Amino acid sequence: MSRLVRKGSKRPRRARPAPVRQRYLYERLARAPVTGFRPRLSPVTARAWRARWDRQQDRLVPDRSRRFDRIASMLGGVLGPRFRALDLGCGTGSLSEHILAANLRARMVALDFDPVLLALGRTALGDLGGRLTWAEADLRERDWASRLPPGRYDGAVSSTALHWLTEAELSRTYAIVARRLRPGGLFLNSDHLAYDPRSVRLTRWDRRQRHRLRPAPSARSGETWAEWWRAALSDPRLADEAALHRLRFPRAHVRTPTPDLAGHVRLLRRAGFREVEVVWADGPARILAAVR
Numbered sequence: 001m002s003r004l005v006r007k008g009s010k011r012p013r014r015a016r017p018a019p020v021r022q023r024y025l026y027e028r029l030a031r032a033p034v035t036g037f038r039p040r041l042s043p044v045t046a047r048a049w050r051a052r053w054d055r056q057q058d059r060l061v062p063d064r065s066r067r068f069d070r071i072a073s074m075l076g077g078v079l080g081p082r083f084r085a086l087d088l089g090c091g092t093g094s095l096s097e098h099i100l101a102a103n104l105r106a107r108m109v110a111l112d113f114d115p116v117l118l119a120l121g122r123t124a125l126g127d128l129g130g131r132l133t134w135a136e137a138d139l140r141e142r143d144w145a146s147r148l149p150p151g152r153y154d155g156a157v158s159s160t161a162l163h164w165l166t167e168a169e170l171s172r173t174y175a176i177v178a179r180r181l182r183p184g185g186l187f188l189n190s191d192h193l194a195y196d197p198r199s200v201r202l203t204r205w206d207r208r209q210r211h212r213l214r215p216a217p218s219a220r221s222g223e224t225w226a227e228w229w230r231a232a233l234s235d236p237r238l239a240d241e242a243a244l245h246r247l248r249f250p251r252a253h254v255r256t257p258t259p260d261l262a263g264h265v266r267l268l269r270r271a272g273f274r275e276v277e278v279v280w281a282d283g284p285a286r287i288l289a290a291v292r
Ligand SMILES: C[S@@+](CC[C@H](N)C(=O)[O-])C[C@H]1O[C@@H](n2cnc3c(N)ncnc32)[C@H](O)[C@@H]1O
Pocket: 057, 088, 089, 090, 091, 092, 093, 094, 095, 111, 112, 113, 114, 117, 137, 138, 139, 140, 158, 159, 160, 161, 162, 164
């Protein structure tokens, strides 16, 4: 009897076309939330990986901690001491943790899609006494906001994450953020927001001087982005998360074609933000603020 025919039945079982089924399974697995007991990752290990992540990011992102200070103080200054804000592309939750330490009555919702970074953040920080909630969602998806705790937010922030989105994804994301913020709500995006493509000489100058400021390989200490990821993905205590990471982000992060500063301003205004200003800058490393 053929393996496709059930016992006691003459009707052959319908074979599904493999590619569709494979795609379905892939989608299910890639979108499935990471849940359940994880015996291998202890808080001590997660804290060590997180500290290593911050050292790697501090080397890579100009003035990262100074920008975190500015974001934390602006949120408190504009919104008052008690606010609830969203952290888009939170990674291990560094910015959310920083904001909560500076604003003791605030609450944060930290959102990301990377299972490795989320596992490290969740395991190391927990919910910080009920002030930090984690959300797992893909900002490229149309319905990512359905993964958020309900209600309106007072603020939203992001740090070095939105340049992973294309213009269409960013436009949709800004429209969603505008809908979820209350009137008067504040959005702060710290990222590399490029010069106008016609500013060829200024862009070239900026690249040259950033290159010059970077320590020579011989004098370099600490890990690069690629070295951190290689090490984390080969840690057996993170094996499950690493497998899911490879499914969700199958290609190493390469430059996504994303808007320049003027493009961000245009998209934010189109989404309904009334005031849009650069509030901190060192060349194209900037914080862009927008009031709903
Ligand atoms: C350079 S890391 C910055 C992480 C964190 N904001 C920080 O400053 O440490 C970029 C983050 O964006 C997240 N990210 C990229 N694409 C995403 C997407 N489509 N949905 C959700 N998060 C995304 C990555 O997983 C990663 O955590």
